[in-house]
Amino acid sequence: MEKYLINPNEKIAKINKDIYGNFSEHLGRCVYEGLYVGEDSKIPNKNGMRCDVVEALKEMGLPVLRWPGGCFADEYHWKDGIGDKSKRKKMINTHWGGVVEDNSFGTNEFFELCEQLGCDAYVNGNVGSGTVQEMSEWVEYMTFDGVSPMAELRKSNGREKPFDLTYFGVGNESWGCGGNMHPEYYADLYRRYNTYCRDYMGNKHIKRIACGPNAKDYNWTKKVMEKVGGQADGISLHYYTLPTGDWGHKGSATEFDKDEYNSTISRAYFMKELVENHLAVMQSVNPHCHTKLIIDEWGTWYDVEPGTNPGFLYQQNTMRDAIVAGLTLNIFNKHADRIMMANIAQTVNVLQSVILTDGEKMVKTPTYYVFKMYKEHQENTLVGSYITTEKIHSKNDNGNFPQLVESASVDENGVIYSTVTNTSSTKSAKIKCQIADTKVESITAEIITGECHEKNDFDCEENVNIKEFTGFRKLKDGFVADIPACSVVKFVINK
Numbered sequence: 001m002e003k004y005l006i007n008p009n010e011k012i013a014k015i016n017k018d019i020y021g022n023f024s025e026h027l028g029r030c031v032y033e034g035l036y037v038g039e040d041s042k043i044p045n046k047n048g049m050r051c052d053v054v055e056a057l058k059e060m061g062l063p064v065l066r067w068p069g070g071c072f073a074d075e076y077h078w079k080d081g082i083g084d085k086s087k088r089k090k091m092i093n094t095h096w097g098g099v100v101e102d103n104s105f106g107t108n109e110f111f112e113l114c115e116q117l118g119c120d121a122y123v124n125g126n127v128g129s130g131t132v133q134e135m136s137e138w139v140e141y142m143t144f145d146g147v148s149p150m151a152e153l154r155k156s157n158g159r160e161k162p163f164d165l166t167y168f169g170v171g172n173e174s175w176g177c178g179g180n181m182h183p184e185y186y187a188d189l190y191r192r193y194n195t196y197c198r199d200y201m202g203n204k205h206i207k208r209i210a211c212g213p214n215a216k217d218y219n220w221t222k223k224v225m226e227k228v229g230g231q232a233d234g235i236s237l238h239y240y241t242l243p244t245g246d247w248g249h250k251g252s253a254t255e256f257d258k259d260e261y262n263s264t265i266s267r268a269y270f271m272k273e274l275v276e277n278h279l280a281v282m283q284s285v286n287p288h289c290h291t292k293l294i295i296d297e298w299g300t301w302y303d304v305e306p307g308t309n310p311g312f313l314y315q316q317n318t319m320r321d322a323i324v325a326g327l328t329l330n331i332f333n334k335h336a337d338r339i340m341m342a343n344i345a346q347t348v349n350v351l352q353s354v355i356l357t358d359g360e361k362m363v364k365t366p367t368y369y370v371f372k373m374y375k376e377h378q379e380n381t382l383v384g385s386y387i388t389t390e391k392i393h394s395k396n397d398n399g400n401f402p403q404l405v406e407s408a409s410v411d412e413n414g415v416i417y418s419t420v421t422n423t424s425s426t427k428s429a430k431i432k433c434q435i436a437d438t439k440v441e442s443i444t445a446e447i448i449t450g451e452c453h454e455k456n457d458f459d460c461e462e463n464v465n466i467k468e469f470t471g472f473r474k475l476k477d478g479f480v481a482d483i484p485a486c487s488v489v490k491f492v493i494n495k
Helices: 051-060 071-075 107-117 132-143 149-156 183-195 218-231 258-285 319-334 366-377
Strands: 002-014 021-023 064-067 120-125 167-170 207-210 234-241 292-300 339-345 355-358 361-364 381-387 391-394 399-402 404-410 416-422 429-435 442-449 472-475 478-483 487-494
Touching (some): 002 404, 002 416, 051 107, 051 355, 051 361, 064 167, 107 120, 120 132, 132 149, 167 183, 183 207, 183 218, 207 218, 218 258, 234 258, 234 339, 258 319, 258 391, 258 399, 319 366, 319 404, 319 416, 319 442, 366 416, 366 442, 381 416, 429 472, 442 472
Parallel strands (some): 002 429, 021 064, 064 120, 167 207, 207 234, 292 339
Antiparallel strands (some): 002 381, 355 361, 381 404, 404 416, 416 487, 442 487, 472 478
């Protein structure tokens, strides 16, 4: 029996709600057909936004949404997406699928979506092909409440008051699709562009995000941190989980054997090492710097579903993805003192999405239900938690990963929330949890579980869902439980 200790006296940090963020790029059917269908669509909508998707994301507790990219951000010119929709410029989305982008979803529409969702806005600016003036004017258009050309332009487009902008990214993947830059060059550009991204919202500071590394490029983190210093509130990290580790053949989303399953989980668990190593680099450069880590692109990346546009990155979502989400969110929770935000890629119909759509139909994926299950961690206080666990070997990449990955938090009323992911596809785990200095009055629990290939599709929408979990017994100071294989469990502990 594994030992699980929770110490509510060890209060570590507030878990920023924005760790549970999503990413929406102009890619495939994420924005168009996924989030936005237009005012004239037969699909029920409010000002063009799909009502079913908006309600589902609100139910999931979506706290922040990143837009418009991704690689698309560094070829996006924001003035093409404002004003009369019939007169907006059309363009070819050369990054993703070669389709026509009609710019009917632009700045005003994005903030309309955020207001319907009740979430924070994270806008990514164009450094790769855009100018300092263009970026400066965009920030002015969005946030200036005064007399200026951009404020007047916003008003002429029907928005009198400024939009509420929380985060602004100065470039995206500048080491790659955002300009193929060296870190020193990008850092100088960041300082220049950021100078003109001014705070126009009085006492509210727009949190600036510098482009950080691709996976384990620790040199990029070091060089950017050395030059950017305290001018950035956050530095981004991008890491995708590929079962095979081969970008040319990433593997199927639904057809995989036990070895490929284990390889996927092993590579997902590598996120812990990445986070800790990049934080160590940041700390070594500037021990007193307030800059935090942002993981604004993460998730599984498989070969696209057969018969779909390769540039649309549409993939299915199984219990394997739920396990990846559960263990990753627990890792983020455990580093809440230094992680400001994270954004899974992507919200609808792209990569490890939380929702799939097909015309009027909508499906909530297993990943969706993990986010919904975990939403009570948002703004709670992370507390000390420690678990003993077996290691599982992945022979595809010689990596070991723990069978159990957990985190625990406490809310303002003293209620403890514990989330435990059993990463094994075949083996259950018995645990005994003790909670320090606590007399347990009651416990309730929920579970997401199933055989690792199980999924939700348009013929069986609720195959994987949140269900009541009864496989535990309350103790005076904790509980004992039998955690099924391939499962994510949440315990709610009242004392």
